[in-house]
Amino acid sequence: MLESVTASHKVPTKLVKKSTSQTKYWKPYQTRWNLISLLTLVVAFLENLLVPAQELVNNVTYRWFLVAYFAYLTIVYVAGAVVHGKVRLYSGHFAQLNASIGILLVIQDLLTEKYANIQQPFFVSFAQILDQMKTDHALLLASTWSSLGLWLVSFVIGTIIGIALGLFMGRYRQFNYWAFPYLKVIGIIPAATWMPLTMVIFPTSYLAEIFLIAFSVWFPVAFMTIGGVQSISKDYFESAKTLGFSESQILKKVVIPGALPNIFIGIFTAMGLSFTMLVISEMIGAKVGLGWYINWAKGVGNYTQVYAAIVIMAILFSVIFSLLNKFQEYALRWREKTN
Amino acid sequence: MVQLAVENVDRVLDDNNGQKINVLEDINLNVGSGEFISIIGPSGCGKTTLLRLISGLDTPEKGRVEVDGNVIDQPDVSRGYVFQHGSLFPWETIKDNISSGLKATNGRNYDKKLVDHYIELMGLKGFENAYPHQVSGGMAQRAALARSIVLNPELLLLDEPMGALDAFTRADVQDVIQRVWKQTKTTMILVTHDIDEAIYLGTRIVVMTPRPGRIKEIVDNPLEFPRKRTSDEFLQFRRQIQDKLNF
Numbered sequence: 001m002l003e004s005v006t007a008s009h010k011v012p013t014k015l016v017k018k019s020t021s022q023t024k025y026w027k028p029y030q031t032r033w034n035l036i037s038l039l040t041l042v043v044a045f046l047e048n049l050l051v052p053a054q055e056l057v058n059n060v061t062y063r064w065f066l067v068a069y070f071a072y073l074t075i076v077y078v079a080g081a082v083v084h085g086k087v088r089l090y091s092g093h094f095a096q097l098n099a100s101i102g103i104l105l106v107i108q109d110l111l112t113e114k115y116a117n118i119q120q121p122f123f124v125s126f127a128q129i130l131d132q133m134k135t136d137h138a139l140l141l142a143s144t145w146s147s148l149g150l151w152l153v154s155f156v157i158g159t160i161i162g163i164a165l166g167l168f169m170g171r172y173r174q175f176n177y178w179a180f181p182y183l184k185v186i187g188i189i190p191a192a193t194w195m196p197l198t199m200v201i202f203p204t205s206y207l208a209e210i211f212l213i214a215f216s217v218w219f220p221v222a223f224m225t226i227g228g229v230q231s232i233s234k235d236y237f238e239s240a241k242t243l244g245f246s247e248s249q250i251l252k253k254v255v256i257p258g259a260l261p262n263i264f265i266g267i268f269t270a271m272g273l274s275f276t277m278l279v280i281s282e283m284i285g286a287k288v289g290l291g292w293y294i295n296w297a298k299g300v301g302n303y304t305q306v307y308a309a310i311v312i313m314a315i316l317f318s319v320i321f322s323l324l325n326k327f328q329e330y331a332l333r334w335r336e337k338t339n
Numbered sequence: 340m341v342q343l344a345v346e347n348v349d350r351v352l353d354d355n356n357g358q359k360i361n362v363l364e365d366i367n368l369n370v371g372s373g374e375f376i377s378i379i380g381p382s383g384c385g386k387t388t389l390l391r392l393i394s395g396l397d398t399p400e401k402g403r404v405e406v407d408g409n410v411i412d413q414p415d416v417s418r419g420y421v422f423q424h425g426s427l428f429p430w431e432t433i434k435d436n437i438s439s440g441l442k443a444t445n446g447r448n449y450d451k452k453l454v455d456h457y458i459e460l461m462g463l464k465g466f467e468n469a470y471p472h473q474v475s476g477g478m479a480q481r482a483a484l485a486r487s488i489v490l491n492p493e494l495l496l497l498d499e500p501m502g503a504l505d506a507f508t509r510a511d512v513q514d515v516i517q518r519v520w521k522q523t524k525t526t527m528i529l530v531t532h533d534i535d536e537a538i539y540l541g542t543r544i545v546v547m548t549p550r551p552g553r554i555k556e557i558v559d560n561p562l563e564f565p566r567k568r569t570s571d572e573f574l575q576f577r578r579q580i581q582d583k584l585n586f
């Protein structure tokens with residue numbers, strides 16, 4: 001056995017991670033702002049309680065929401081005051097934002113249910129929306145599940161097709177020559193254009209919806225994947241060859257990871273388009289889902305229900321976005337952080 | 340490998356204006372088992388081009404490159420290649436990079452002990468799970484070296500692996516290469532534009548001249564091991580090579 005190099009690098013200094021929470025939560029911790037944000041919630045509660053309403057609204061859910069929000073912030077702030085580190089950074093960073101939310105809650109409540117300054121019934125108070133969500137929770141939950149399932153299936157199908165086509169077009173000239181011109185012409189057509197046809201072509205509306213959403217996804221993914229493959233340095237392919245990689249190993253170990261940063265750009269672009277297509281296709285073709293719920297609520301003239309569905313979508317799509325973002329961070333952890 | 344033979348090789352490439360230029364002209368070189376060949380010459384004289392022909396990444400327009408009588412026309416694991424810029428896979432950890440060739444050729448049952456051995460030998464312990472951008476340039480080059488040497492090649496081609504390193508790190512990596520060469524008896528061909536490096540490591544020095552790239556002279560290195568960069572013999576031989584490079 002050979003003896004080791006006399007390298008003095010015993011401690012992996014460069015591996016000591018610069019705290020990411022430090023750069024992410026950059027606003028300094030100030031007790032003042034923590035207290036102000038709690039105060040705005042107290043004001044919101046008292047305002048809702050004391051200012052007489054113009055119309056009949058059940059405010060119980062809203063008040064419970066305020067109490068829960070207040071309790072959550074208190075816990076976070078107390079934890080931040082006691083424990084140092086990430087919790088403290090987090091609790092300090094968002095204090096000002098929380099204060100702004102409290103103020104906005106007061107303003108919207110006054111403008112809608114208290115003084116009806118803005119036109120009813122098209123604008124409703126957050127209290128009404130929450131009450132509606134509570135009354136309608138079974139149907140809303142079912143609609144949310146249905147939308148989520150439809151989106152997930154379609155998005156995964158579209159992404160897989162997009163990545164596969166992109167990898168082949170990026171890697172193989174022959175395939176690129178024959179497929180790219182046709183796929184480009186087809187892919188550039190907005191998915192919604194196919195709606196009238198899919199309604200009659202597909203045996204069920206569910207299949208038609210899957211097709212439409214997947215269609216909105218595959219093209220941006222494929223397009224970015226091609227660019228990703230073509231941007232991979234020739235050195236990596238040549239290294240792979242001198243290391244004895246077979247073609248399938250090159251695909252798995254060089255082409256896919258090398259194109260991954262671009263693939264994610266495609267996936268995030270496609271995500272926005274897929275949400276659009278999900279709602280549109282549910283509004284037009286479906287008997288279930290949040291898009292259908294909105295359309296049905298509009299039909300019966302209940303705009304509070306429309307808002308309820310919008311709020312749920314905002315939450316649902318934000319969660320999907322954050323999860324994808326986390327997944328991207330993990331999958332691309334080998335990249336040098338730029339900040 | 341018993342014998343590498345480069346015979347009457349020309350490499351003709353298109354320049355930016357579509358003109359044909361002879362990057363290499365009439366290259367002849369025979370390398371026997373266990374030798375350490377240093378190829379030295381100014382930038383742009385065709386050193387990389389020649390190394391690529393030997394590896395099989397490119398094929399010559401004229402002439403032949405053979406190992407033991409077999410024409411080389413594609414890369415092979417028996418000929419390791421350490422690229423000028425290392426080219427570790429940035430998406431794999433140091434350890435995964437070093438084992439990548441073994442995994443590719445032997446599947447899951449590759450020799451993990453061998454990988455650990457070279458991680459230890461190359462001074463990379465503690466950095467197994469680091470990604471290439473997290474380690475220093477010297478470490479990255481040692482890892483690239485380990486990735487090739489772990490495959491036990493008959494011939495190892497080194498394209499200025501120390502080119503981007505500072506003087507201290509460079510001497511460190513040179514010693515690693517020399518130690519590996521002595522212990523494994525792998526035939527090595529090193530491309531460099533550093534005269535000291537060529538002399539310190541090579542058993543023979545190939546001096547190249549540019550436009551067109553030709554071999555001017557092949558000089559036997561008379562220096563015994565262990566070599567000292569500051570000894571009189573070293574400096575004298577260095578002057579001799581320096582004179583051949585001034586044209």
Ligand SMILES: Nc1ncnc2c1ncn2[C@@H]1O[C@H](COP(=O)(O)OP(=O)(O)O)[C@@H](O)[C@H]1O
Nearest residue numbers: 352353354362381382383384385386387388389
């Ligand atoms: N693919 C190529 N096409 C055209 N000219 C090239 C190509 N590769 C290298 N050359 C030219 O060949 C010459 C030798 O290049 P190279 O072998 O990289 O030199 P060295 O490694 O000695 O610095 C240079 O003048 C370079 O411009």
Ligand SMILES: [Mg+2]
Nearest residue numbers: 386387388423
């Ligand atoms: Mg070169």
